[in-house]
Amino acid sequence: MELLSVNVGRPRPNPWKDLRNTGIDKQPVDGPVAVHAPGPKGTGEVGLAGDRVFDVKNHGGADQAVYAYAREDLDDWAAQLGRPLHGGVFGENLTTAGLDVNGALIGERWRIGSDVVLEVSCPRIPCGTFQGWLERDGWIKQFTRAARPGAYLRVIEPGDLCAGDRIEIVHRPDHDVTVALVFRALTLEPDLLPRLLIADALPQEGKDLARRRSARDHG
Template structure:
């Protein structure tokens, strides 16, 4: 298991949400990238130095510090879309190889390289920017149906990472709530929401949604 690339965004116009810019255009970086604990949501800060988000209401902050997507899943989409998808094409910071990103458990921790430790926090929910960026009508629906969302991660131990760094799973929590399961619960299968309550590492807003479902 390793990183194929570490990707940092370049500001691009965002006509799909009416915002001044988007950071979805991620490009591989050659050399080390510093990973830091970002500020709170609403500031635009994320976990990779040199990157940021512009839709500060919905993105960024500690629970969405770093976004990872598997090269194997990109390859599947590449075949379906009929066009090449380079590392970073889905707006991911980390393009991984040999790691089951969607099967990762909420609260699972990864050591990347010698120092950095990240914790799986939640699934990526597709938005209008993602659909517009890929120039694919109906993309939000198709991506949701596939339930291959990729994972957001928190920064537990900061440091530096680079392409080809090994990835090691150093902790797996004692529950079965995976990234894919949490995504299905938050989108097309809300009947699964009560199952999320055992995942203490899930962001509080998601846990609150699950609690409301349990009590109604």
């Protein structure tokens, strides 16, 4: 398992939301990139040096410090869309190879290179900026149906990342709640929400939603 590219955003105008800029335009960078745990959501901070988010209500913060997407899934989307997709084009910070990102368990930990440890937190939920960026009508629905959202990660141990770094899974929790399962529960299959309660590392918002659904189902 390998880190193919480390991708950092450059601000660009956002005509798809009521925001001045977006950081979705991520490009591969040469050399090491420092990774750190950001502040809480609302500041615009993320985990990679030189990167940030502008939709501070919905993105950034400790639970969404780093976003990873698999090269294998990008290649499949490239075939479906009929266009090449470079690393970072989905707004991901890390483009991986040989790693089942969507099958990763919530709370699973990855060591990347010699220093950095990241923890799987939650899936990415597509938005209007993502659809506009790809210039494809109906993209949100298409992406949602596929249930290959990629994973947001927390920074457990900071350090430097570089393209070519080895990725090692160093911890897998004792449950079956995957990134793809959480995504399905939060989008098209809300009946799955109570299953998420066993995933201690799920962000609080997801836990609260799962508890409300479970209480409703058993009320």
